[in-house]
Amino acid sequence: MAQSGASKVTPIHSDRILPAGAGAPNFTLHATPDQTLTLSDLLGRPVILAFYPADWSPVCGDQMALYNEILPEFQKFGAELLGVSVDGAWCHAAFAESRHLHFPLLADFEPKGAVAQQYGAYRDADGFCDRALFVIDKKGIIAWSYCSPVAVNPGADGILEALEDLPK
Amino acid sequence: MATLKVLVTGEDHAQGPEDADVTLVEYGDYECPHCGRAYPIVKQVQKHFGKRLRFVFRNFPLSEMHPHAEAAAEVAEFAGAQGKFWEMHDRLFENQERLGEALFLDLDKELKLSATAMRQALAQKTFEARVRADFTGGVRSGVNGTPTFFINGQRHNGSFDFDALVSAIQQVMITAKSA
Numbered sequence: 001m002a003q004s005g006a007s008k009v010t011p012i013h014s015d016r017i018l019p020a021g022a023g024a025p026n027f028t029l030h031a032t033p034d035q036t037l038t039l040s041d042l043l044g045r046p047v048i049l050a051f052y053p054a055d056w057s058p059v060c061g062d063q064m065a066l067y068n069e070i071l072p073e074f075q076k077f078g079a080e081l082l083g084v085s086v087d088g089a090w091c092h093a094a095f096a097e098s099r100h101l102h103f104p105l106l107a108d109f110e111p112k113g114a115v116a117q118q119y120g121a122y123r124d125a126d127g128f129c130d131r132a133l134f135v136i137d138k139k140g141i142i143a144w145s146y147c148s149p150v151a152v153n154p155g156a157d158g159i160l161e162a163l164e165d166l167p168k
Numbered sequence: 169m170a171t172l173k174v175l176v177t178g179e180d181h182a183q184g185p186e187d188a189d190v191t192l193v194e195y196g197d198y199e200c201p202h203c204g205r206a207y208p209i210v211k212q213v214q215k216h217f218g219k220r221l222r223f224v225f226r227n228f229p230l231s232e233m234h235p236h237a238e239a240a241a242e243v244a245e246f247a248g249a250q251g252k253f254w255e256m257h258d259r260l261f262e263n264q265e266r267l268g269e270a271l272f273l274d275l276d277k278e279l280k281l282s283a284t285a286m287r288q289a290l291a292q293k294t295f296e297a298r299v300r301a302d303f304t305g306g307v308r309s310g311v312n313g314t315p316t317f318f319i320n321g322q323r324h325n326g327s328f329d330f331d332a333l334v335s336a337i338q339q340v341m342i343t344a345k346s347a
Contacts, residue, residue, distance in 0.1 A: 062313040155312035
């Protein structure tokens with residue numbers, strides 16, 4: 001759907017997010033109000049970590065809804081997709097239900113944005129996550145990362161290329 | 169940044185000359201309200217540029233969100249296999265709020281297509297692979313929602329209102345000529 005003009009976008013801080021080659025900081029976050037997910041439990045398969053600013057805002061909805069449609073393509077690589085924002089678990093649950101999302105949305109809620117900060121994907125001035133993507137290999141090393149301007153849905157081409165380039 | 173990974177070929181549904189200055193590719197979903205809004209705008213843009221523009225439509229049904237989008241895409245392809253892609257394409261967008269089997273049958277009748285053959289094509293998923301191939305190619309090219317436009321292979325990140333599309337296409341025409 002329509003993206004707003006690039007001119008309105010605040011500068012990209014792509015040099016700030018953790019680069020390829022860095023170890024992916026481990027975390028445990030709520031995936032639902034009563035369940036948590038720990039990154040290291042997913043060792044052994046690739047993980048796509050998609051930080052996004054917020055549930056419900058139309059641009060984000062598009063990005064998560066798009067990934068939801070592309071899920072079968074990600075699954076061909078055995079990859080696990082995780083969405084992360086500072087929204088709480090109840091908010092995520094309502095959002096996921098409304099969009100029929102088939103992958104977990106993690107709540108980086110308390111302390112707010114702590115995981116995003118470790119990945120360099122937190123916007124202090126705004127109080128929400130950057131639109132930052134990470135592909136983590138099966139050993140827990142970041143294989144690819146990309147930060148999109150907040151108003152631009154980055155699509156999935158970069159993620160798929162990164163998954164393709166992972167050593168088999 | 170994002171570029172079209174699947175080049176336009178004779179297999180594509182295209183309007184306008186092959187050697188047009190600019191090719192505009194749309195990845196769209198018949199049930200997407202934004203694509204519905206873009207539909208008359210694209211017509212205006214085509215009229216504005218005439219033979220200098222070729223327009224290509226590819227399927228990008230967001231089936232999780234839009235229950236009729238996949239079937240509508242397959243119906244358009246079914247009509248396309250009988251040389252009536254654009255007739256069906258236009259009618260699907262013009263009747264977007266009525267998408268569903270009843271509409272598909274009405275449109276079949278209007279376009280003198282066989283209802284039995286259409287039902288069979290949907291049941292046997294005859295055109296599913298083609299629609300899927302469009303979708304996958306779109307994902308690889310950086311389609312990030314619907315509609316997504318590519319102007320001479322470059323993703324158009326701006327708005328798709330008439331003025332924005334015309335000025336983006338004009339820009340590409342100027343660059344293409346000076347190159």
